[in-house]
Amino acid sequence: xxxxxxxxxxxxxxxxxxxxxxxxxxxxxxxxxxxxxxxxxxxxxxxxxxxxxxxxxxxxxxxxxxxxxxxxxxxxxxxxxxxxxxxxxxxxxxxxxxxxxxxxxxxxxxxxxxxx
Amino acid sequence: xxxxxxxxxxxxxxxxxxxxxxxxxxxxxxxxxxxxxxxxxxxxxxxxxxxxxxxxxxxxxxxxxxxxxxxxxxxxxxxxxxxxxxxxxxxxxxxxxxxxxxxxxxxxxxxxxxxxxxxxxxxxxxxxxxxxxxxxxxxxxxxxxxxxxxxxxxxxxxxxxxxxxxxxxxxxxxxxxxxxxxxxxxxxxxxxxxxxxxxxxxxxxxxxxxxxxxxxxxxxxxxxxxxxxxxxxxxxxxxxxxxxxxxxxxxxxxxxxxxxxxxxxxxxxxxxxxxxxxxxxxxxxxxxxxxxxxxxxxxxxxxxxxxxxxxxxxxxxxxxxxxxxxxxxxxxxxxxxxxxxxxxxxxxxxxxxxxxxxxxxxxxxxxxxxxxxxxxxxxxxxxxxxxxxxxxxxxxxxxxxx
Numbered sequence: 001x002x003x004x005x006x007x008x009x010x011x012x013x014x015x016x017x018x019x020x021x022x023x024x025x026x027x028x029x030x031x032x033x034x035x036x037x038x039x040x041x042x043x044x045x046x047x048x049x050x051x052x053x054x055x056x057x058x059x060x061x062x063x064x065x066x067x068x069x070x071x072x073x074x075x076x077x078x079x080x081x082x083x084x085x086x087x088x089x090x091x092x093x094x095x096x097x098x099x100x101x102x103x104x105x106x107x108x109x110x111x112x113x114x115x116x
Numbered sequence: 117x118x119x120x121x122x123x124x125x126x127x128x129x130x131x132x133x134x135x136x137x138x139x140x141x142x143x144x145x146x147x148x149x150x151x152x153x154x155x156x157x158x159x160x161x162x163x164x165x166x167x168x169x170x171x172x173x174x175x176x177x178x179x180x181x182x183x184x185x186x187x188x189x190x191x192x193x194x195x196x197x198x199x200x201x202x203x204x205x206x207x208x209x210x211x212x213x214x215x216x217x218x219x220x221x222x223x224x225x226x227x228x229x230x231x232x233x234x235x236x237x238x239x240x241x242x243x244x245x246x247x248x249x250x251x252x253x254x255x256x257x258x259x260x261x262x263x264x265x266x267x268x269x270x271x272x273x274x275x276x277x278x279x280x281x282x283x284x285x286x287x288x289x290x291x292x293x294x295x296x297x298x299x300x301x302x303x304x305x306x307x308x309x310x311x312x313x314x315x316x317x318x319x320x321x322x323x324x325x326x327x328x329x330x331x332x333x334x335x336x337x338x339x340x341x342x343x344x345x346x347x348x349x350x351x352x353x354x355x356x357x358x359x360x361x362x363x364x365x366x367x368x369x370x371x372x373x374x375x376x377x378x379x380x381x382x383x384x385x386x387x388x389x390x391x392x393x394x395x396x397x398x399x400x401x402x403x404x405x406x407x408x409x410x411x412x413x414x415x416x417x418x419x420x421x422x423x424x425x426x427x428x429x430x431x432x433x434x435x436x437x438x439x440x441x442x443x444x445x446x447x448x449x450x451x452x453x454x455x456x457x458x459x460x461x462x463x464x465x466x467x468x469x470x471x472x473x474x475x476x477x478x479x480x481x482x483x484x485x486x487x488x489x490x491x492x493x494x495x496x497x498x499x500x501x502x503x504x505x506x507x508x509x510x511x512x513x514x515x516x517x518x
Contacts, residue, residue: 062211065211066212066213068212068334069213069214072333073334073336088231089231089326090228092330093227093333
């Protein structure tokens with residue numbers, strides 16, 4: 001079973017993704033901030049990370065290179081309500097950039113793509 | 117000179133320089149004394165000044181203190197209020213918790229810097245080359261060819277190309293293949309005896325550079341090096357061009373030396389000598405900036421005649437012995453009756469009366485006792501000093517001479 005880490009400060013999003021992705025057959029771990037996420041990345045054998053960008057404290061753009069520094073080649077998807085971060089060089093290190101939406105099909109497709 | 121707009125310039129200066137050991141045992145390769153008054157990085161920095169580039173990042177790592185000190189002492193000439201700077205950047209350990217793993221990784225680790233500057237083009241230079249180059253000409257070529265990456269290259273005879281990184285180009289100068297140390301180097305179109313060797317000087321379209329170093333950072337098998345990994349990965353996929361660094365008219369390659377090894381370091385010094393040197397430090401159109409030093413004038417005092425032949429002698433030297441084909445840094449002393457041939461003497465070296473020095477590099481402050489011989493009996497020398505394949509003796513400043 002593939003394990004996905006969901007990092008988002010919004011509890012509703014965490015619950016939504018946990019339910020939906022568990023239903024898809026993934027094991028889901030969640031973190032409400034980047035610092036906790038980095039600890040989980042270090043300790044757990046993960047297959048993919050879904051990372052919010054705008055979070056209090058360390059944001060997703062800052063967390064991404066740290067995640068990749070610990071686990072080279074671990075796929076990361078940015079999942080954010082904002083499109084403007086796509087311009088940032090820092091966001092280019094992610095494997096995909098998905099704008100948050102009630103329809104999760106784009107996110108689910110990207111996950112499938114990256115895990116096969 | 118117009119300052120190039122939208123350009124970020126980065127000098128790679130972090131390598132360990134192991135093939136220059138023992139000169140690099142306690143300092144960075146770009147900070148090594150060269151040509152009496154200079155450090156190797158001064159040639160690249162002088163090129164920047166002559167190209168109108170006054171915003172420079174120096175990526176340092178190994179022995180960074182020696183380099184920082186030199187940048188402070190010799191290159192504190194930029195005007196921050198005009199937006200000019202030379203910043204030394206050792207690994208920040210902010211974005212990732214590691215040293216620079218290679219030249220490409222050093223750019224990856226400084227992506228925040230490119231994010232802040234948002235340049236259109238990035239110029240990547242090396243801190244250990246000796247040459248005179250106007251980067252504007254290369255930038256014009258790069259923009260004119262709408263290149264994603266342009267690699268500066270020198271023509272070398274094909275039989276010498278087997279030890280270098282060779283660019284295989286088509287008639288339009290587009291790179292169709294990159295070969296590391298090829299047995300049969302591909303010739304330049306229209307010039308069957310020569311091939312093109314990479315100089316390690318690159319212009320990149322900024323966005324392409326970012327994409328490529330990110331891609332490279334995820335490659336676990338990569339050595340994260342521009343020459344070994346980035347160029348070969350890009351050729352065929354992106355618009356990569358070679359800028360032939362040649363004399364106007366295309367007859368001959370222009371002077372460029374990689375000071376990667378002790379013998380190359382020694383040979384490049386010989387290029388500074390002679391009435392018409394191969395590399396002219398007296399070129400008034402292209403002065404090289406070194407560290408300004410206040411020294412008294414050099415003085416030559418000897419009751420008998422002193423023979424001086426083909427030397428470069430910095431200020432503050434006291435010469436009473438004979439010198440041939442040698443390069444002296446400031447405050448060197450040569451005692452009466454001493455004979456110094458083909459030697460590179462760093463600051464404050466003192467050669468005792470009647471001593472003999474041949475084909476040697478002597479580090480700062482070494483005192484050679486009276487009557488002592490260096491470079492005469494290489495077997496004897498090899499017992500206490502480093503002697504290169506070509507018989508050049510290197511005397512480090514911690515050597516005991518008695």
